[in-house]
Amino acid sequence: MFAFIVRRVLQAIVVMGVIAFIGFSVQHSIGDPVRDMVGERVSLAEREAIRDQLGLNDPVPIQFGRFCWKALHGDLGISYFHKRPALDVILSKAPATLELVFGATVIILVFCFPVGIYTAIRPRAWLSRFVMAVSTVGVAVPVFLTAIVLIYIFGVELRWLPTYGRGETVALGGWDTGLLTADGLLHLILPSVALSSIMLPLYIRLIRSEMMEVLETEYIKFAWAKGLSRWRIWLLHAFKNTLLPVITVFGVEIGILFAFTLLTETVFQWQGMGFMFLEAVERSDTALLVAYLVVVGVMFVVINTLVDICYGLVNPMVRVAGNP
Amino acid sequence: MTHLLEVENLNVRFALRFGDLTAIDGISFHLDRKEKLGIVGESGAGKSVTGFAIINLLSKPGYIAGGRIRFEGREIHRLSAEALRQIRGNRISMIFQDPMMTLNPVLTIGTQMVETVRAHRRVSKAEARTLALEKLQKVYIPSPEKRLDQYPHEMSGGMRQRIVIAIALLTDPALIIADEPTTALDVTIQAGIMELLGELCATEEMGLILITHDLAVVSQVTERIAVMYAGQIIETGSTAEIVARPRHPYTIGLINSLPGTRRAGSRLEQIPGMMPVLTAIPEGCAFHPRCFLAAPECRAARPDLTPVNGARQWAACHRLDQTAQPNLLKDSTSRP
Numbered sequence: 053m054f055a056f057i058v059r060r061v062l063q064a065i066v067v068m069g070v071i072a073f074i075g076f077s078v079q080h081s082i083g084d085p086v087r088d089m090v091g092e093r094v095s096l097a098e099r100e101a102i103r104d105q106l107g108l109n110d111p112v113p114i115q116f117g118r119f120c121w122k123a124l125h126g127d128l129g130i131s132y133f134h135k136r137p138a139l140d141v142i143l144s145k146a147p148a149t150l151e152l153v154f155g156a157t158v159i160i161l162v163f164c165f166p167v168g169i170y171t172a173i174r175p176r177a178w179l180s181r182f183v184m185a186v187s188t189v190g191v192a193v194p195v196f197l198t199a200i201v202l203i204y205i206f207g208v209e210l211r212w213l214p215t216y217g218r219g220e221t222v223a224l225g226g227w228d229t230g231l232l233t234a235d236g237l238l239h240l241i242l243p244s245v246a247l248s249s250i251m252l253p254l255y256i257r258l259i260r261s262e263m264m265e266v267l268e269t270e271y272i273k274f275a276w277a278k279g280l281s282r283w284r285i286w287l288l289h290a291f292k293n294t295l296l297p298v299i300t301v302f303g304v305e306i307g308i309l310f311a312f313t314l315l316t317e318t319v320f321q322w323q324g325m326g327f328m329f330l331e332a333v334e335r336s337d338t339a340l341l342v343a344y345l346v347v348v349g350v351m352f353v354v355i356n357t358l359v360d361i362c363y364g365l366v367n368p369m370v371r372v373a374g375n376p
Numbered sequence: 377m378t379h380l381l382e383v384e385n386l387n388v389r390f391a392l393r394f395g396d397l398t399a400i401d402g403i404s405f406h407l408d409r410k411e412k413l414g415i416v417g418e419s420g421a422g423k424s425v426t427g428f429a430i431i432n433l434l435s436k437p438g439y440i441a442g443g444r445i446r447f448e449g450r451e452i453h454r455l456s457a458e459a460l461r462q463i464r465g466n467r468i469s470m471i472f473q474d475p476m477m478t479l480n481p482v483l484t485i486g487t488q489m490v491e492t493v494r495a496h497r498r499v500s501k502a503e504a505r506t507l508a509l510e511k512l513q514k515v516y517i518p519s520p521e522k523r524l525d526q527y528p529h530e531m532s533g534g535m536r537q538r539i540v541i542a543i544a545l546l547t548d549p550a551l552i553i554a555d556e557p558t559t560a561l562d563v564t565i566q567a568g569i570m571e572l573l574g575e576l577c578a579t580e581e582m583g584l585i586l587i588t589h590d591l592a593v594v595s596q597v598t599e600r601i602a603v604m605y606a607g608q609i610i611e612t613g614s615t616a617e618i619v620a621r622p623r624h625p626y627t628i629g630l631i632n633s634l635p636g637t638r639r640a641g642s643r644l645e646q647i648p649g650m651m652p653v654l655t656a657i658p659e660g661c662a663f664h665p666r667c668f669l670a671a672p673e674c675r676a677a678r679p680d681l682t683p684v685n686g687a688r689q690w691a692a693c694h695r696l697d698q699t700a701q702p703n704l705l706k707d708s709t710s711r712p
Contacts, residue, residue: 270477276433277472278492278543279465292482368482368527 056364064357069120071349075342076119079129080112082338128346129339133332138343142325146347147228148218149313149324155244156309160252168259172294173286175264183256190253195312199246199319206242214239216321243320250312251305258301263294296367303359307352378449379406380550380583381430387442388422388429388607390654397654399425399438401607409550412577412584414594414615416630417604418651423587424473426604427553430585431464448550466496469544471573473556475536479528486524489543496547511542515572534565538572545576551583552576558593570597591630595619603627606652606662609681613689623684623691623699625667632705661694669695 094102103109107118122128128138171180207215219239221230230236266272267290275285314326321327325344332340388400400422407413415423428434430445432452445452448467452460464470472478480488489508490501499507505524512520515538528536537557544552554573558566574597577584586598594601595615602612603624611624622628629647649666652658658665664674673694681690684700693699 270472270474271480273433273435274470274472274478274540275480277431277464277470278495279461279463280491280495281461284491284495289480289483293480296482366482368484369529 053364057361060357060360060364064353067353068350071346071353072120072123073116075123075345075349076116078345079119079338079342080115123346128343131332131337131340131343133335133337133340138339139347141328141340142343142347144228145323145325145328148230148322149310149317149326151230151240152243152247152313152316152322152324153306153309155240156247156251157306159244159248160255163252164255164259168256169263169286169291171256171260172263172267175260184260187253187256190249191257193249194315195246195250196315196319198249199243199316202242202246203319213242215242218323243316243322246319247309247312247316251309254305255298255302259294259298262297263290266290266293269293292366296363299359299363299366303356303363306355306359310348310351378446379408380411380448381407381585382446383426383430383443384446385443386426386429386440386445388425388434388438389441391437391439396441398441398657399607399654400429402443403602403604403607403609404443405602405609405612407551407583407585409581409583410578411600412574412586412598414598414601415585415587415604416589416591416594416601418589420606420651420653421604422607423589423604424555427470427555427585427587430553431468431470432460433464433470462496465492465549466547467549468551468553469547469549471537471540471544471552471554471557474560475533475540476528476560478540479536481528484525484527485539489524489539489546492543492546507546508542511545512539514545514576515539515542517542533561534569537561537565537569541569541572541576545580548580549582551585553585553587555587556589557586559588559590566593573597591619591634603630606657607654608662608692610663610693611689611691612681613685617685617689621685621689621702622705623689623696624663624693625669625695625699625704626663627691628699628704629666661692669693669698671695 100109107115110118126137126139130136131138131141134141167183171183174180203215206213214235217239218230218236220233220235221228222232222236223229224232230240272285272290275289280289310326313322313324314330316322317324317326318330325348329341329344331337332344383406384404385402386400386404387398387402389396389398403422403426405413415426417423425434425438428438429440430447430452432440432445432455434440440453447463450459450463452463455463479485486505486508489511490504493499493504493507494501497504508524509520512523517523517535517538523531523539528539531539541557552573557573558569561569570593573584573586576582584598586594588594598615600613601615601618602609603618603626604610605626611618611622611627618627619631622631626647629645632645633647635644647666652662652665658675660676661667661670661674661679664670667674671694677694679692679694681692682696683690684696691699
């Protein structure tokens, strides 16, 4: 298992290198920092001098090395608009996005397993058919539409839930959290539901189809022939095998969840990284865009690595393959 | 006198959209403790369905449409789900065809054995583990202590089938149903597994139903056989008698097609045609389109099982007078 984790972490580092290279390429090829820094009247020779001074005339590999070195020390450039280090800007917005993703993940995890399992073991029940029909609609409706409908129903008509911003937050060290106040939690509900609406139906369908397949296998039939209780067969024998593909997909999809925070945060005016990213695009704030790319890349890689390690814990065959 | 297992006029159907298909059409047999019965036939004859019907574990949409299955004096198909669960894996154990598929890949052997014991006995995990060790030794698994903590994929097919047999033995069942237990294994492993099953049947005083398409295997292990064709038993009786003097043309064809009866290099015998599919079972005797003795009466009426050979053997054929001739068997010297 240890060897497996080490190998997986090494792979993660390689992926990070690739992400850093893409980030570097974006910065390198979009815009000319010298032109942004100096006025029209500066001569070409002076411009060249500034380029030399900034290291922009160095060979590309050296510039990339410098970029990585700085990135490792937390320096991803200065945001043109905010006039602050890009990393600081992003990290101040990160808690909002992470809490939103966390809220959506909790909703997905709480509902997808019981509903998925139920629809798999009772595929003909009317409740299962109903869930399947609704989930088809859920997969098809885009997240911003769900968000707007939710705002209309629960915010405008019923007036039960706030629809705008994060509400009251508490600073916890450097972490600005809305999870500790009632107001913050209330504000989190609608955005989380909207964000989860894109994944939850997908997961229910995935768990259902995987589990139905597993229930047809010989080892499940053997488990029945052994006279085990139905709950043990469903929740241990079948479910544990269902988990393997579900975990794999989960690792990939959680990245997509981050992508959808762009839309969700915009509709709900949620002051997170996604909202900031769209602002940065409008302002052509390259440093901030690159920083966003790198930070989201790191999150992606960390989460995927954790998911893979979970997979190894569930699937004994991976563990053996990891043994040297 | 009551037998351990009595199957009477069993009828199994599959409920499909366009109507019911009959998979098992009125078969009857019985079995006692320590007795070994072989059920033989081609794929699709209904052998496995018979096995699963006995523990009422037919895959949907299969269901028992008629007849009686009585085990230890209780009618299986009238039992509640819980009563049935207490019989499955406890009084009747099953061994499946492919040991690579039978064990759950994500649970250790120990877990899969302990849970079986604890599904039927009020014992601690440690006690169940001790019992599992004992049974693993009985099926000659080397270093059983280590195996308990391993996963199925760490073992060979033959080893896994031994573990499946050990699981079947855990609760000292009265009956073991082995559905093609050696078909998926190497020939060298097959003999060992068969020998083990036969031996255990005697020492553990269990009844054994051996479901297979392999006449050679059946003749080594069992005392009685039932030959199935298109959902019916068409010949049954003592294994030795039937192998020596088969009376149904289908059984004659099966025995003639064994490679052991042929000279090396010569062409293997085969029965012309294919087993009919369930949707198109011929009228009268289901075998008549492939039968070399078919007569008009075979098309008209289905033959009943009739005692022959002093009632040591029963065959369902209209032309029993013809099948008595010894020259129908190609070679009577080197049969298994």
